[in-house]
Amino acid sequence: MNVIETIELTKRYGKRVVVDQLSLTVGKGEVFGFLGPNGAGKTTTIAMLLGLVKPTKGRALVLGHDVQHEPSLALRRVGAMIEAPAFYPYLSGADNLRVLARAGGIATERVAQVLDIVELRDRARDKVATYSQGMKQRLAIAAALLPDPELIMLDEPTNGLDPAGTVEIRNLIRNLAAGGRTILLCSHLLHEVEQLCQRVAIMKEGKLIAAGDVAHLLRRGQGVRARVQGDPGPAVRLLKALNWVASVTVQGDTILIDAPVERTAEINKLLIKADIVVTEIGASNSSLEEFFLTVTRSDT
């Protein structure tokens, strides 16, 4: 069963298309990375999935229900944290959660449970105005956990956190995922996404430009990298002429060759034969970060 399904979901503000015919699915129990540069349309998509922003066209289904037509059913077991944590500064952490619990018809006993999960019990009676950014972030996750959610949407959950706080939140997400919940994770920390997510979707300027298993996408990004002395132009021209080389790009002083890693020695030999001095050559083990940068840069 798909926990999230969007069908040609589109949001326009005037002539500006913020989300353009987005169709994607997230299955039950998945930890799904939702990536893209700033302004790609990720937050707007999440807001549409939560019924906060009305789509111009298309549909958003959450837990099998249309968010626009059956919002209560769709969002009953959904927890979300969008961008910066938002709370009533004059209320304590626990009271903020009580307000949300009451609004959603959730038993207030659940407040103590979620405060335990995010380890905020000791400061629960203090006003939110006195909380650090990390504590607010944890309280926002506690708020997302209130309805004992099947689906959790986390938009930049480690924003503004120090390294220790980031690790803490990452472990928390890992624990939540281990409990069989579906998690939609938006983050600029791609190393974090690579560690946590099984599948990712990458958006750019409102469009879905890549989606699939993390392992599969990374395999796609594998190839050969080489450095040559002087102008890389002749080397690029030589490599581009080979029919088993899919593409050649230059990043700084490095030539990235989309070709089977087994042919590294052959590439080296060809370059030397053409009087090109190779200073370094080897397999490029693409990280999600590299893959992300490649697809978001190349597709403009």
Next chain:
Amino acid sequence: MDTRAMFTNLLAAEWMKISRRPMALLLLGIFLALTALQQTLWFLVVALQEGTFSSSNVTFTILSEAAIEQVKRQLSLPGVFGAMLSAINGTGGILAIILTAGFFGSDFNWGTLRVLLTRAPHRGIYLLAKLAALQLALLVAMVITIVVGTLLSLMFGSILGLSQQIDAIAFLLLPVGMLRALLVMLPYTLIAAASAIVGRSVIAGVGGGLIFLAFDVSAGSLNTIGAVDPLIRALVNLLLQPNINRLIVDNSQMFGLNQSVLTPALDLNLLPSSWQAIGLIVIYSAIFGYSAYRTLSRQDIGGAN
């Protein structure tokens, strides 16, 4: 979850928010201080005119006999009820606009509306529950004001030797007066709520509410030209202010006060009937309330601003 359960849950949440809000307590404190000051001034006027503090019968003539009699009534039971309800609909109305704007606008300013609507996505019910919590808070503030005003009038009245007469009917009429006072404030609180929603901020709510109040009070001064012609009077009486004045006058009269004694410019004969006043205030409130609902139900909810 059925609609009633959703409303009850949201009302409980909104009540928790407004009852613990420092701004609400601050505004109530300011209003009680102003009310106490007003009663102290009335007391001083009567005391100086009647030589209460003078051993040699030195008196000052500040007001006419009829006006002093009126002030004395305002300092005695049950007249103090009418005086307090008038104050609530006067200065209290301005503070109610500020409270409403803060209550509705800060959910936009802090970004908390987004979190709340994720838990309770029916915006119409959310709006209704929030308005109900606000009216409840205003009712509680009214009760506190009337209690404080009554205690002060008992104290001042005993110094001035005024007779305090209270019967069961006055107590039974008090809830009627309070509901009428609440109705008088309703269009102002609704326009402040609608402005806060349209402008997505506290400042927009305060601005919209106070600008409307200023416009309405200014337009109410057209009342004087209503004396010239019945048609003009009928048109002027379609404005909110003359209808508001009618209900405030009704509240005062219910507790034995005559507003025109202290406010000679107020010609009671030019005011619309009580039924027209109730009807028009309900219509104005419905228009403002619907505007708030329509805007909220159609707008995209963003983060903190």
